[in-house]
Amino acid sequence: xxxxxxxxxxxxxxxxVAAASTAEQRKTYDGHRVYDVAVANRSQASQIxxxxxxxxxxxWDDKGGSSGWLQVQVGPDDVPRLESVLNTSDVxxxxxxxxxxxxxxxxxxxxxxxxxxxxxxxxxxxGSGNSSSRAMRKLNAFPGFGTNADNRRGRLxxxxxxxxxxxxxxxxxxxxxxxxxxxxxxxxxYHRFSDIEALLRRLPTRFPDHVTLHVIGRTHEGRxxxxxxxxxxxxxxxxxPVMWIDCGVHAREWISPAICLYTxxxxxxxxxxxxxxxxxxxxxxxxPDGYEYSHTHDRLWRxxxxxxxxxxxxxxxxxxxxxxxxxxxxxxxxGLTFPGYRPFSELExxxxxxxxxxxxxxxxxxxxxxxxxxxxxxxxxxxxFASKDIGRQRRVGRAATRAMRAVNxxxxxxxxxxxxxxxxxxTSTDWAYRAGVRHSVAIEARDKGxxxxxxxxxxxxxxxxxxxxxxxxxxxxxxx
Numbered sequence: 061x062x063x064x065x066x067x068x069x070x071x072x073x074x075x076x077v078a079a080a081s082t083a084e085q086r087k088t089y090d091g092h093r094v095y096d097v098a099v100a101n102r103s104q105a106s107q108i109x110x111x112x113x114x115x116x117x118x119x120w121d122d123k124g125g126s127s128g129w130l131q132v133q134v135g136p137d138d139v140p141r142l143e144s145v146l147n148t149s150d151v152x153x154x155x156x157x158x159x160x161x162x163x164x165x166x167x168x169x170x171x172x173x174x175x176x177x178x179x180x181x182x183x184x185x186x187g188s189g190n191s192s193s194r195a196m197r198k199l200n201a202f203p204g205f206g207t208n209a210d211n212r213r214g215r216l217x218x219x220x221x222x223x224x225x226x227x228x229x230x231x232x233x234x235x236x237x238x239x240x241x242x243x244x245x246x247x248x249x250y251h252r253f254s255d256i257e258a259l260l261r262r263l264p265t266r267f268p269d270h271v272t273l274h275v276i277g278r279t280h281e282g283r284x285x286x287x288x289x290x291x292x293x294x295x296x297x298x299x300x301p302v303m304w305i306d307c308g309v310h311a312r313e314w315i316s317p318a319i320c321l322y323t324x325x326x327x328x329x330x331x332x333x334x335x336x337x338x339x340x341x342x343x344x345x346x347x348p349d350g351y352e353y354s355h356t357h358d359r360l361w362r363x364x365x366x367x368x369x370x371x372x373x374x375x376x377x378x379x380x381x382x383x384x385x386x387x388x389x390x391x392x393x394x395g396l397t398f399p400g401y402r403p404f405s406e407l408e409x410x411x412x413x414x415x416x417x418x419x420x421x422x423x424x425x426x427x428x429x430x431x432x433x434x435x436x437x438x439x440x441x442x443x444x445f446a447s448k449d450i451g452r453q454r455r456v457g458r459a460a461t462r463a464m465r466a467v468n469x470x471x472x473x474x475x476x477x478x479x480x481x482x483x484x485x486x487t488s489t490d491w492a493y494r495a496g497v498r499h500s501v502a503i504e505a506r507d508k509g510x511x512x513x514x515x516x517x518x519x520x521x522x523x524x525x526x527x528x529x530x531x532x533x534x535x536x537x538x539x540x
Contacts, residue, residue: 085357086356086357086358087357087358087359088161089159089160089161089164089359089360090136090159090161091135091136091159091161092133092134092135092136092159092160092161093133093134093136093139093155093156093157093158093159093160094120094131094132094133094134094155094156094157094160094512095131095132095134095142095146095153095154095155095156096129096130096131096153096154096155096156096509097112097129097130097131097132097146097151097152097153098128098129098151098152098153099128099129099130100128102482105130105482106482108130108151109130109482111145111149111151112130112132113390115141115142115145116138117132117133117134117138117142118132118133118134118396119131119132119133119396120132120133120509120512120513129509131156131509131512133160133360156509156510157512160360160514163511163514164359164514166516167514167515167516167517170516170517170518171249171250171517173517174246174248174249174517174518175246175249175251239322239325239326239329239330239521239525240521241325242259242321242324242325242328242329243259243262243263243266245259245321245325247318247321247322247325247520247521247524248517248518248520248521249517249520250314250318250517250520251317251318251321252352252355253283253345253348253351253352253355256317256321256344256345257284257286259321260273260286260288260344261273263288263324263328267328268294269293269294269295270290270291270292270293270294270328270332270335271288271289271290271291271294271328272288272289272291272294273286273287273288273289274286274287274288274289275287276343276411276412276414276415277407277408277410277411277414278407279347279348279349279364279365279407279408280349280364280365280366280367280407281349281365283348283349283352284348285343285345285346285348285407285408285411286343286344286345287341287342287343287415288324288340288341288342288343288344289339289340289341290324290327290328290335290339290340290341290342291335291339291340292332292335292336298339298422299422300337300338300339300422301337301338301339301422301423301424301538302338302339302340302341302419302422302423302424303338303339303340303341303423303424303425303427303531303534303535304341304342304416304423304425304426304427304492304497305320305323305340305341305342305343305427305428305429305531306320306342306343306346306412306427306428306429306488307319307320307342307343307344307345307346307428307429308320308343308344308345308346308347308348308351309346309347309376309377309428309430309488310347310350310362310363310375310376310377310430311347311349311350311351311353311354311361311362311363311364312354312359312360312361312362312513313430313431313432313513314351314354314513314515315431315432315505315506315515315519315520315523315524316429316430316431316505317344317345317351318520318523318524319429319505319523319524319527319528320342320343320344320345320429321344322520322521322524322525322527322528323340323342323524323527323528323531324342324344326528327340331532334532334535337535337539338424338535338539339422341415341419341423343412343415346376346408346412347363347364347376347408349364349365349366350362350363350364350365350373353365359513359514360513361373362375362396363375363376363396363398364376364406364408366406366407368393368398368400369393370393370394371393371394371398373398374398374399374400374405374406375389375396375397375398375399376406376408376409376488377428377430377486377487377488378397378398378399378400378484378485378486378487379399379400379403379404379405379406379409379486380403380404380409380413380486380487380488380490380491381403381404381486381491382440382441382442382485382486382487382490382491382494383442383443383485383486383490384399384402384403384485384486385399385403385485385486386442386485387441387442387482387483387484387485388441388482388483388484388485389484389485389486399485399486403486409488412488413491416492416495416497417495420495420496420497421496423492423497424497424498424499424535424538425497425499425500425501425534425535425538426488426489426492426493426497426499426500426501427500427501427502427503427531427534428487428488428489428501428502428503429503429505429527430502430503430504430505431504431505431506431513431515432504432505432506432507432508432509432511432512432513432515433504433508433509434470434471434472434473434504434505434506434507434508435472435473435474435475435480435481435502435503435504436457436460436461436464436472436473436474436475436501436503436504436530437474437475437476437477437480437481437489437501437502437503437504438450438453438454438457438474438475438476438477438500438501439453439476439477439489439490439493439500440476440477440478440490440493441477441478441481441483441484441485441487441489441490441502442478442483442484442485442486442487442490443478443483444478444479444483446476447493449498449499450476452498452499453498453499454474454475455537456499456533456534456537456538457474457475457501458474459533459534459537460474460529460530460531460533460534460537461473461474461530462533463529463530463532463533464526464527464529464530464533465526466529467522467525467526467529468522468525468526470506470522470526472526472530477489477490477502487502488502489501489502499534499538501534503527503530505523505526505527506519506522506523506526507519
């Protein structure tokens with residue numbers, strides 16, 4: 061009996077070790093495809109979303125078909141089933157990405173080249189795409205760099221879908237402008253959270269007159285939630301209006317934290333005149349647990365990392381108290397848009413709520429940066445109705461998107477979120493508007509789905525410049 065118990069115990073230990081090893085393995089997407097599924101209007105987009113969800117497939121984006129297409133990701137074993145479902149329903153579709161893992165590997169290889177190459181402008185000049193031949197040869201040495209490799213892997217190349225997918229040639233930034241690093245930190249590459257944290261902790265020492273760093277909370281895994289406050293003079297009374305910007309709400313949207321870091325660099329090294337008119341409050345990585353997990357285990361992870369029964373994670377941008385749990389969510393705990401079981405159930409959303417409420421009388425604009433779609437989204441997401449401030453919001457949105465397009469010629473669209481996209485609930489921007497911030501905006505950065513969440517590092521600086529142009533135009537108009 062004792063020997064049998066020992067044998068069972070040994071088997072149990074081996075099983076647990078194997079399970080733990082499996083759980084820690086990096087998720088790969090070999091053979092996974094992304095399809096564009098055509099939608100003619102919001103009603104059809106809703107129907108197709110339901111069709112895709114009930115079929116067990118995964119929507120690669122939750123934009124509701126703002127470009128006329130929904131992106132659907134499917135594993136290799138389910139490709140025939142998806143195509144059969146769409147054909148049976150007489151829904152047009154086309155292949156977007158033939159192998160998701162190849163694109164992930166390509167992005168990673170290019171990112172390593174950028175990080176190894178030092179300052180980003182030494183690899184790629186500005187947004188123009190003009191670079192030294194040696195830099196281009198260095199990047200071309202990595203698999204997946206350039207159009208030919210993309211085409212070999214089954215990537216779709218179709219007209220306007222490429223808007224924002226490649227570098228434009230009419231950048232308004234001069235080659236001598238050096239906005240590619242801050243204190244030696246390369247702003248043209250994607251970085252791990254520990255590297256971002258190290259930069260943030262250096263800033264108050266490097267810019268003592270302008271920067272204070274605050275920990276507004278901690279995550280389930282114990283990582284700090286940093287709030288960077290930029291001011292003309294940190295010793296003066298805090299009375300100026302505040303521009304709020306948060307980034308990295310969804311883990312897989314790597315371009316978002318990169319945009320926040322670029323904005324910090326721009327304000328400290330290039331455009332300090334904006335510190336005369338405003339205080340700037342930035343949360344560069346609102347979801348550090350998920351962001352780090354997307355680097356180490358699952359590149360396409362979206363939610364935070366708090367365990368919920370047998371699943372993990374809550375969609376932080378469905379966890380705010382703005383008609384919470386009514387639209388654009390699933391209460392399947394493993395679902396991408398699971399909103400939790402009550403508003404502000406998550407440490408991250410509570411930290412942002414408390415930080416905003418402390419300064420809400422001073423906050424002139426609340427901006428939350430996401431990807432992708434090239435959109436400037438206004439309240440409300442949970443209702444077809446416009447807000448009472450829609451007139452001014454539209455004027456600012458029109459001017460901001462024009463300024464964004466002027467940088468590289470890449471178009472951005474503005475409008476009420478529910479009308480541009482579809483109904484969703486529990487978003488931070490709707491909550492902020494209801495909390496009293498008259499200008500509350502969700503910014504969807506590049507692109508329109510050509511790369512989606514896997515935007516190449518060579519497009520970080522062009523994209524960040526576009527978003528900064530929109531933010532600066534917003535600040536300019538609100539200062540009038």
